[in-house]
Amino acid sequence: VDPLDVERVRADFPILERDIDGQPLVYLDNAATSQTPERVIDAISEYYRSYNANVHRGIHQLSQESSIAYEDAHDRIAEFIGADGREEIAFTLNTTQAMNTVAYAWGLNELGPGDEVVLTEMEHHASLVTWQQIAKRTGADCKYIPITDDGYLDMEAAAELITDDTQMVSVVHVSNTLGTINPVAELADIAHDHDAYIYVDGAQSVPHKPIDVKAMDCDFFAFSGHKMCGPTGTGAMYGKRHILEEMQPYLYGGEMILKVDFDEASWNELPWKFEAGTQNIAGGIALAEACDYLDDIGLERIQRHEQQLTEYAYDRLTEHEDVEVYGPPGDDRAGLVAFNIAGAHAHDLSSILNDFAVAVRAGDHCTQPLHDVLGASASARASFYLYNTREEVDMLVEAVDEARQLFA
Numbered sequence: 288v289d290p291l292d293v294e295r296v297r298a299d300f301p302i303l304e305r306d307i308d309g310q311p312l313v314y315l316d317n318a319a320t321s322q323t324p325e326r327v328i329d330a331i332s333e334y335y336r337s338y339n340a341n342v343h344r345g346i347h348q349l350s351q352e353s354s355i356a357y358e359d360a361h362d363r364i365a366e367f368i369g370a371d372g373r374e375e376i377a378f379t380l381n382t383t384q385a386m387n388t389v390a391y392a393w394g395l396n397e398l399g400p401g402d403e404v405v406l407t408e409m410e411h412h413a414s415l416v417t418w419q420q421i422a423k424r425t426g427a428d429c430k431y432i433p434i435t436d437d438g439y440l441d442m443e444a445a446a447e448l449i450t451d452d453t454q455m456v457s458v459v460h461v462s463n464t465l466g467t468i469n470p471v472a473e474l475a476d477i478a479h480d481h482d483a484y485i486y487v488d489g490a491q492s493v494p495h496k497p498i499d500v501k502a503m504d505c506d507f508f509a510f511s512g513h514k515m516c517g518p519t520g521t522g523a524m525y526g527k528r529h530i531l532e533e534m535q536p537y538l539y540g541g542e543m544i545l546k547v548d549f550d551e552a553s554w555n556e557l558p559w560k561f562e563a564g565t566q567n568i569a570g571g572i573a574l575a576e577a578c579d580y581l582d583d584i585g586l587e588r589i590q591r592h593e594q595q596l597t598e599y600a601y602d603r604l605t606e607h608e609d610v611e612v613y614g615p616p617g618d619d620r621a622g623l624v625a626f627n628i629a630g631a632h633a634h635d636l637s638s639i640l641n642d643f644a645v646a647v648r649a650g651d652h653c654t655q656p657l658h659d660v661l662g663a664s665a666s667a668r669a670s671f672y673l674y675n676t677r678e679e680v681d682m683l684v685e686a687v688d689e690a691r692q693l694f695a
């Protein structure tokens with residue numbers, strides 16, 4: 288795979304030219320949200336400038352054009368993750384809504400006392416809190432696959448925790464705190480051996496590596512557009528068609544219905560059954576443009592670029608005893624490093640980094656239970672993407688060294 292031309296890529300992101308108090312911005316908060324290339328920004332503007340209209344095939348020309356673009360965008364996202372077609376892709380606001388859709392639409396109807404939902408200790412609150420609360424409402428129980436000392440899932444424990452009482456396994460594909468890449472296909476096999484569904488949270492994997500939901504054999508898959516060069520307020524819930532055909536919606540209203548009278552309502556075909564009301568039409572169309580943008584560069588090329596940056600960052604940060612990096616080794620993780628330095632709270636550390644225009648995230652990254660397991664109240668997290676450079680890793684490390692001196 289030939290190397291990625293970072294300078295050419297960076298030209299697509301005007302925001303990366305920004306100075307912060309006279310210093311060049313070093314944007315390393317991509318696990319929170321990625322930046323947006325001109326092509327995606329233009330797709331949004333073009334929609335509003337020339338064919339904005341409500342969808343679902345109104346009679347007039349503009350509605351025909353917006354309907355076709357919006358519906359075709361579903362086919363494009365399906366192709367991007369290896370789904371069979373638009374019937375398996377419901378657009379959502381984000382990963383969180385995709386997770387809640389299944390938890391409410393399927394969980395509330397199917398879960399009851401004695402049933403179990405198996406999660407992992409490294410789940411994001413979008414799945415952990417969702418399943419925890421739906422389990423409380425239905426009398427079901429949640430169980431958590433533990434992590435090992437070096438940040439991997441304990442797969443022996445997983446095989447014991449997933450039983451015939453398990454109805455759903457909900458697992459993060461790539462941890463947004465540890466960088467761990469979980470063996471989701473193996474977990475799908477175990478879940479299916481016990482006739483359980485598996486829901487894969489792909490928020491941190493879809494932007495960074497090729498995804499094939501059929502090879503993974505997951506029953507549901509969720510991700511957000513804003514982490515993969517798309518707009519905020521976009522994302523998707525994938526579901527196997529035969530499951531979505533059976534699943535009842537949980538958001539009711541226009542567009543998702545077929546026939547309504549005062550006593551009854553019937554539902555529209557897939558995926559519109561799960562898209563109630565007027566959607567983020569421009570966002571969905573622009574998300575398809577983001578898929579084209581990433582595919583034009585090549586996800587394998589992006590993945591390799593990030594692996595090189597991440598290993599370099601991991602090696603440089605762990606040179607010092609007083610820096611603790613959480614998760615697997617630098618050569619076996621996705622493009623992020625969460626860390627702490629001795630004597631400093633993550634918020635103070637990231638504030639110092641901001642003084643050097645280095646933008647990282649500080650806090651629990653919506654994984655508070657995981658931070659409890661790690662014995663850390665919070666962490667600073669640098670996360671990489673296609674437009675970051677080796678020099679930016681050096682600027683991160685230099686700023687961390689300044690902070691280490693300050694807090695020594």
Ligand SMILES: Cc1ncc(COP(=O)(O)O)c(CNc2co[nH]c2=O)c1O
Pocket residue numbers: 318319320381382383384411413414459461462463488490491511648652653
């Ligand atoms: C693994 C994972 N799942 C779900 C979500 C929720 O995505 P959303 O619904 O688009 O918000 C995130 C966002 N993670 C982060 C958001 O900000 N910092 C983060 O690490 C995530 O990293």
